[in-house]
Amino acid sequence: MSFLQPFALIALPLMALPILIHLINQQRHRTIPWAAMMFLMSAKRMSRGMARLRHLLILLMRVLAVGTLIFAVSRPLSGGWLGSVGLSKPDATLILLDRSASMEMQDLQAGESKRSTALKRLTELLEQGDYGTHLMLIDSATGQMQEVDSLKALLNLPVTGASVTSANIPAMLETALAYLKANESGRTEIWICSDLKENDWDIHSGRWNAIREAFAELQGVHHFLLAYTDPPSSNLSVRAENVQRWQRGSTAELVLDVIVRRTDGHGGARQVPIAFEVNNVRSVVEVALDTLGASLQGHRIPIDGKLSSGWGSVSLPGDANPLDNRFFFVFSTPPVRKAVIVSDDAKVGEAFRRALAIPTDIRLQHRVDVIPANRVAEIDWENTALLIWQAALPRGLVAEQVMHFVNTGRVAMFFPPGPGGTGEQLFDSHWGNWHFSGSDQVSKLSWWRGDADLLAHVESGDALPLNELRTYRYRMLESLGTPLARFDDDAPLLNRVVTDRGAVYFCSTLPTAHFSSLERDGVVFYVMLQRALTEGSLALTMASQRDAGLGVLADREQWTSVAPEEDTVSLSSRGLHAGVYQDETHWVAVNRSQAEDTAKTSSVEAVDALFEGLSYRRIDVDVGDTSALASELWRIFLIAMALALILEAVLSLPGRNIRNGRQEEGLEGTSLA
Amino acid sequence: MALQLRRDYLNQQVLERLSTLQLHARLPMIGNVSGKHRSPIRGSSLEFAEYRKYVPGDDTRRLDWRAYARNDRYYIKEFEADTNLRMCLVVDTSGSMDFAHAPSATTDGDPDISKLDYARRIAGTLAYVAALQGDAVGLYCAGKTFHKEIPPKRSATHLSIILDELGAMEASGETGLADVLHETAERVPQRALIVVISDLFIEPETVRNCFEHLCFRKHDVAVFHLMEQSELDFEFDRPIRFVDMEGGEPILADPTVIGTQYRRAMAMYLDSMDEVILDTEVDYHRICIHENYGDVLARFLLGRTPKKHK
Numbered sequence: 001m002s003f004l005q006p007f008a009l010i011a012l013p014l015m016a017l018p019i020l021i022h023l024i025n026q027q028r029h030r031t032i033p034w035a036a037m038m039f040l041m042s043a044k045r046m047s048r049g050m051a052r053l054r055h056l057l058i059l060l061m062r063v064l065a066v067g068t069l070i071f072a073v074s075r076p077l078s079g080g081w082l083g084s085v086g087l088s089k090p091d092a093t094l095i096l097l098d099r100s101a102s103m104e105m106q107d108l109q110a111g112e113s114k115r116s117t118a119l120k121r122l123t124e125l126l127e128q129g130d131y132g133t134h135l136m137l138i139d140s141a142t143g144q145m146q147e148v149d150s151l152k153a154l155l156n157l158p159v160t161g162a163s164v165t166s167a168n169i170p171a172m173l174e175t176a177l178a179y180l181k182a183n184e185s186g187r188t189e190i191w192i193c194s195d196l197k198e199n200d201w202d203i204h205s206g207r208w209n210a211i212r213e214a215f216a217e218l219q220g221v222h223h224f225l226l227a228y229t230d231p232p233s234s235n236l237s238v239r240a241e242n243v244q245r246w247q248r249g250s251t252a253e254l255v256l257d258v259i260v261r262r263t264d265g266h267g268g269a270r271q272v273p274i275a276f277e278v279n280n281v282r283s284v285v286e287v288a289l290d291t292l293g294a295s296l297q298g299h300r301i302p303i304d305g306k307l308s309s310g311w312g313s314v315s316l317p318g319d320a321n322p323l324d325n326r327f328f329f330v331f332s333t334p335p336v337r338k339a340v341i342v343s344d345d346a347k348v349g350e351a352f353r354r355a356l357a358i359p360t361d362i363r364l365q366h367r368v369d370v371i372p373a374n375r376v377a378e379i380d381w382e383n384t385a386l387l388i389w390q391a392a393l394p395r396g397l398v399a400e401q402v403m404h405f406v407n408t409g410r411v412a413m414f415f416p417p418g419p420g421g422t423g424e425q426l427f428d429s430h431w432g433n434w435h436f437s438g439s440d441q442v443s444k445l446s447w448w449r450g451d452a453d454l455l456a457h458v459e460s461g462d463a464l465p466l467n468e469l470r471t472y473r474y475r476m477l478e479s480l481g482t483p484l485a486r487f488d489d490d491a492p493l494l495n496r497v498v499t500d501r502g503a504v505y506f507c508s509t510l511p512t513a514h515f516s517s518l519e520r521d522g523v524v525f526y527v528m529l530q531r532a533l534t535e536g537s538l539a540l541t542m543a544s545q546r547d548a549g550l551g552v553l554a555d556r557e558q559w560t561s562v563a564p565e566e567d568t569v570s571l572s573s574r575g576l577h578a579g580v581y582q583d584e585t586h587w588v589a590v591n592r593s594q595a596e597d598t599a600k601t602s603s604v605e606a607v608d609a610l611f612e613g614l615s616y617r618r619i620d621v622d623v624g625d626t627s628a629l630a631s632e633l634w635r636i637f638l639i640a641m642a643l644a645l646i647l648e649a650v651l652s653l654p655g656r657n658i659r660n661g662r663q664e665e666g667l668e669g670t671s672l673a
Numbered sequence: 674m675a676l677q678l679r680r681d682y683l684n685q686q687v688l689e690r691l692s693t694l695q696l697h698a699r700l701p702m703i704g705n706v707s708g709k710h711r712s713p714i715r716g717s718s719l720e721f722a723e724y725r726k727y728v729p730g731d732d733t734r735r736l737d738w739r740a741y742a743r744n745d746r747y748y749i750k751e752f753e754a755d756t757n758l759r760m761c762l763v764v765d766t767s768g769s770m771d772f773a774h775a776p777s778a779t780t781d782g783d784p785d786i787s788k789l790d791y792a793r794r795i796a797g798t799l800a801y802v803a804a805l806q807g808d809a810v811g812l813y814c815a816g817k818t819f820h821k822e823i824p825p826k827r828s829a830t831h832l833s834i835i836l837d838e839l840g841a842m843e844a845s846g847e848t849g850l851a852d853v854l855h856e857t858a859e860r861v862p863q864r865a866l867i868v869v870i871s872d873l874f875i876e877p878e879t880v881r882n883c884f885e886h887l888c889f890r891k892h893d894v895a896v897f898h899l900m901e902q903s904e905l906d907f908e909f910d911r912p913i914r915f916v917d918m919e920g921g922e923p924i925l926a927d928p929t930v931i932g933t934q935y936r937r938a939m940a941m942y943l944d945s946m947d948e949v950i951l952d953t954e955v956d957y958h959r960i961c962i963h964e965n966y967g968d969v970l971a972r973f974l975l976g977r978t979p980k981k982h983k
Contacts, residue, residue, distance in 0.1 A: 024914060026912050026927070028911065028912070029911065029912040029914050029925060030911075030913050030914065030915055031913070031914040031916060031923075032914070032916065033771075033772065033913060033915075033916045033918045034915035034916060034917065034918065035768075035769035035770075035771075035772035035788075035872060035874060035901075035904065035918050035919075036769070036770070036874060036904045037769075037915065037917045037919070037921055038874055038922070038938075038942075039904075039935050039938040039939050039942065040924055040926065040931075040935060040936075041924065042934070042938035043926075043932075043933075043935035043937075043938050044924065044926060044931055044932040045933035046937070046938070047930055047931040047933075049935045051930055051931065051933065051934060052930065055927075055929075055930045177680055200980035223706075262825055349699075386740055437942070652929075
């Protein structure tokens with residue numbers, strides 16, 4: 001229990017006042033001579049039972065009356081969890097608001113989402129108390145901290161509105177931590193409003209240890225988590241994947257996969273209509289839902305053959321979460337997938353060319369150019385998706401061109417040159433010496449990353465046959481990149497260098513039979529190169545799908561909103577909301593990330609463990625529950641005080657003893673005078 | 674008979690008022706001189722008592738010849754004998770008789786007259802009335818500390834002695850009422866009027882034994898039970914240290930706590946006393962000492978007047 005006027009509790013010792021008065025009254029006795037002692041002694045014997053108890057009750061009622069009055073004046077607040085809230089006001093209050101799409105899950109009866117409920121209840125709570133000198137807000141969509149002038153403003157700020165982004169709770173706590181350290185705040189309350197989605201909390205991240213240790217060093221920081229852990233309502237989400245436009249003569253069609261997920265997990269089978277809207281043409285398809293949802297693979301939508309690019313959406317009927325009922329997509333004519341191989345070794349160049357020239361889909365157009373290192377100037381950088389560099393690492397202007405190439409979203413793969421080439425460095429990487437296995441020995445891979453990137457498992461879930469790869473010679477690589485595959489001696493076969501956009505890979509061996517079995521076995525080599533080409537060609541396409549985020553539209557300045565039609569969001573927050581944007585040549589569809597549809601809720605025990613050792617209190621709240629987190633209880637205490645006084649009066653009624661009691665005691669009419 | 678009053682506790686107006694009334698015994702008395710009270714022995718008064726058959730030896734002058742003429746039988750006509758009265762005043766002189774009106778816890782009033790003062794007035798006035806009509810008066814002071822015993826005599830000098838002793842009485846110590854009553858029952862040889870003036874703060878069963886003993890000895894018993902109103906009400910509003918007037922241990926008590934129990938104990942005592950009175954048929958008067966004692970005595974005297982006696 002906490003108090004709005006805690007200083008009034010200083011008066012609590014006044015509860016002893018009735019006892020003190022009683023004792024003083026006892027000492028203030030008179031002495032009188034008395035004749036009828038025999039009745040007095042008899043009365044004393046009789047009064048040891050109920051009468052003494054009654055007298056003690058009267059005293060207790062008086063003590064209670066004083067106590068409840070003091071408690072009423074101190075304005076207590078309800079809520080057992082508030083017991084840990086200190087009595088002194090905080091210097092600052094930080095609100096970390098999860099604005100992810102899953103927070104828009106609504107209680108259909110109350111019409112309130114988790115986010116809006118959390119904001120309202122938190123506002124009501126802080127209004128009753130004192131939130132300190134500074135009220136700071138960190139919203140998950142922007143990740144930025146800003147000071148809020150008043151609690152009323154908190155409800156109407158654009159940065160507290162709905163968004164289709166994902167949250168990064170560790171990053172938000174790091175921002176709060178930086179603020180606290182920079183401002184050397186004293187007592188601080190951090191209120192986190194979240195639905196504990198796994199993708200938002202990333203509880204397995206190593207960052208949490210650092211965060212926990214950093215907060216443990218700060219004094220007076222209290223964490224409160226408003227957790228919406230109630231099971232998900234019956235909700236469906238829809239998203240479209242693999243949107244492709246294919247031209248067939250004068251006609252064209254869109255081919256896409258539609259995935260519908262249901263979150264309740266225990267509903268029966270039923271039909272649900274999926275509405276498609278492309279080029280203002282609407283069509284509806286009924287799909288059957290099972291317990292997990294439904295998927296529509298390779299759904300075809302005929303479009304005008306002259307429509308080379310455009311946008312569309314797929315939507316569901318309204319349900320608990322309005323933000324996951326519509327998914328936007330964009331399409332355009334697939335670009336020519338062009339790869340450039342820079343190699344002075346014709347045999348090696350040919351191996352690359354053969355692997356890249358064969359498209360995975362016959363409707364795709366591939367073009368592969370093999371050029372020696374001295375003709376790099378001929379490369380058409382703008383229309384190239386993949387650069388294979390099997391030569392000494394470039395320097396000077398060429399190096400700059402390669403870096404620009406990568407920064408525009410394309411992919412560069414570097415393979416070891418022949419002898420020499422150890423001096424150059426690019427992307428913080430450089431080649432070392434060659435490693436030769438013995439005549440009867442080959443190097444095998446001990447580990448590779450199969451969950452993502454170039455060596456990921458295939459769609460069926462089977463792993464690429466990397467265990468069959470034989471490597472006879474490889475070159476040592478000094479790189480800060482992340483290994484995707486390693487040999488027995490921990491030397492990397494494939495490294496990925498971290499870049500803002502695009503991708504850079506370093507492979508330490510060559511495909512030809514003199515170096516490895518990459519070309520001979522073929523599968524790994526082909527898949528690896530095709531995936532790199534596909535990734536690089538995404539930067540060439542005129543239409544792209546992007547997950548919502550603050551800087552998602554930062555690459556171009558002239559984006560205009562195309563959808564939704566009632567778009568009212570400001571320019572600065574466009575990337576935070578689902579929609580379609582267009583400039584002169586490009587289309588982009590912004591949607592919630594896939595994790596928002598699939599992520600499960602973290603267990604409260606796991607989340608609690610993240611704050612172990614810190615001052616932390618979790619408050620489980622139901623969505624739509626608009627009752628106040630804390631309410632004043634002074635009325636209850638006043639009523640209790642009144643009851644105590646009434647009871648005291650009843651127990652002290654003189655009529656019982658003297659007037660009515662005389663009849664009962666047979667003394668009525670014994671006035672002898 | 675004119676008597677010079679020398680005692681300030683006697684009120685001249687009350688004495689004059691009561692001098693017109695007579696003190697009657699409820700039972701026949703055996704006196705040694707002629708008086709105004711019935712006697713169990715036949716005598717020569719004008720009051721016809723009964724006819725009795727003549728037996729040889731009877732005085733022939735007392736034969737009723739008219740009865741002989743009607744019945745042809747001899748009858749002796751007998752008359753009541755009037756005799757005097759012995760009145761023994763038994764006054765409780767224990768410490769509790771010194772109790773006057775208790776000042777309440779909130780108002781400091783002056784103490785009123787004590788029970789002993791009241792007893793002194795009643796006893797003195799009754800002695801005067803008895804002496805006035807020629808009855809013998811005795812005084813017994815029933816206190817373990819203050820004990821006095823004056824046998825009844827009928828003379829003006831004796832009355833003066835009794836009045837002096839009444840004026841000199843002091844209340845102190847424990848009561849010796851029960852012992853004095855038993856002793857009086859045995860010591861007074863003939864029938865007498867025993868007037869007990871006390872607050873009777875002893876067990877009702879003890880009182881019963883005393884009264885039964887007196888009644889067994891053919892004594893006419895009258896009781897003035899003196900009480901003070903504050904003893905009944907027990908209305909105090911703060912703790913008080915009660916000092917036992919008969920020398921017992923003081924008691925510190927909160928009247929708001931034990932008031933109910935006190936009044937309940939008092940009621941039980943009075944009920945028991947009523948039963949004792951009902952069983953022993955003594956002439957009982959429960960009196961508050963604030964009552965005018967002249968009225969009390971007038972009521973007492975009129976209550977004892979025989980109905981056929983005009």
